[in-house]
Amino acid sequence: MPLTYSTYLRLPDLLELQRPRSTPAEHDEMLFIVIHQVYELWFKLVLHETDKVNRDLSANDLYGAIATWKRLRTILKTLVGQLDILETMTPLSFASFRERLDTASGFQSFQFREVEFAYGYKRAGVTTSIPEHEGHREAAEARLGSRSVMDHFCDFLARRGVKVPAELLARDVREPTSPNEALQDELLRVYHEQPELVILFELMTDFDEGFQEWRYRHIKLVERTIGAKRGTGGSPGVEFLKQSLWKPLFPDLWAIRHRM
Numbered sequence: 001m002p003l004t005y006s007t008y009l010r011l012p013d014l015l016e017l018q019r020p021r022s023t024p025a026e027h028d029e030m031l032f033i034v035i036h037q038v039y040e041l042w043f044k045l046v047l048h049e050t051d052k053v054n055r056d057l058s059a060n061d062l063y064g065a066i067a068t069w070k071r072l073r074t075i076l077k078t079l080v081g082q083l084d085i086l087e088t089m090t091p092l093s094f095a096s097f098r099e100r101l102d103t104a105s106g107f108q109s110f111q112f113r114e115v116e117f118a119y120g121y122k123r124a125g126v127t128t129s130i131p132e133h134e135g136h137r138e139a140a141e142a143r144l145g146s147r148s149v150m151d152h153f154c155d156f157l158a159r160r161g162v163k164v165p166a167e168l169l170a171r172d173v174r175e176p177t178s179p180n181e182a183l184q185d186e187l188l189r190v191y192h193e194q195p196e197l198v199i200l201f202e203l204m205t206d207f208d209e210g211f212q213e214w215r216y217r218h219i220k221l222v223e224r225t226i227g228a229k230r231g232t233g234g235s236p237g238v239e240f241l242k243q244s245l246w247k248p249l250f251p252d253l254w255a256i257r258h259r260m
């Protein structure tokens, strides 16, 4: 049998995966399921592209890295834009099926934690929110113990003649990224002396800004949909989410701007 569109994409399997739980059916539950599944697919691609950008950076492949950052940045813009669709669901409509979610929550998304960890927002404690019996906690823990994008970026900078502080090269990879003043001095120098690298730095800043934008838009979505209610994942909801708002992934790229 020749390969077809449907068999290549495994469409019968894919289109079987949307199973609303409400009876009688609540119209908007289909939207809620589809959009979360789409997000998980985008997270899968973000991780795939992140692995590539890490290889590009460590191999000192500037053009490869630029191409991959452009793709990553565009995916993030799409991720943020898609929240508009879910905002067409009213609080009343969500309330009609919310209890069907039981304790299920984006809080348990192991791929989202993988993304956070890959980009250096490492918090060992959050892996406990990933249900152990589903076998996904290991994936997040593996990312927690792996070098983050910032570590690969340091490899790249070192290959380009930047004096990367020794403490960054020898750091414990399970720790979150923290700002480093000596690196900032070096980055500032590169901004003036190696304009070809500025494109890369600005693309990384775009990605960082996009990630912060997603957090902000998700909080606003949550606020307009459930207000001050607690999350289905058991957190205080909006107040919990605000704790990671405005935290940059690449703090050194933000810290030098007033010095330019």
Ligand code: HEM
Pocket: 035, 036, 039, 040, 086, 094, 105, 106, 107, 108, 109, 112, 218, 221, 222, 225, 226, 230, 231, 232, 233, 234, 235, 236, 237, 238, 240, 241, 244
């Ligand atoms: C009506 C729509 C939504 C509501 C009311 C909502 C609500 C919440 C709440 C209250 C939390 C805090 C954890 C908890 O206690 O449950 C949370 C976390 C989270 N949600 Fe949503 N959410 C919605 C849509 C989405 C969508 C579309 C995504 C896309 C994947 C998503 C992904 C996440 C993630 C990844 C977290 C963990 C964030 C973190 O720990 O910083 N949520 N959500």
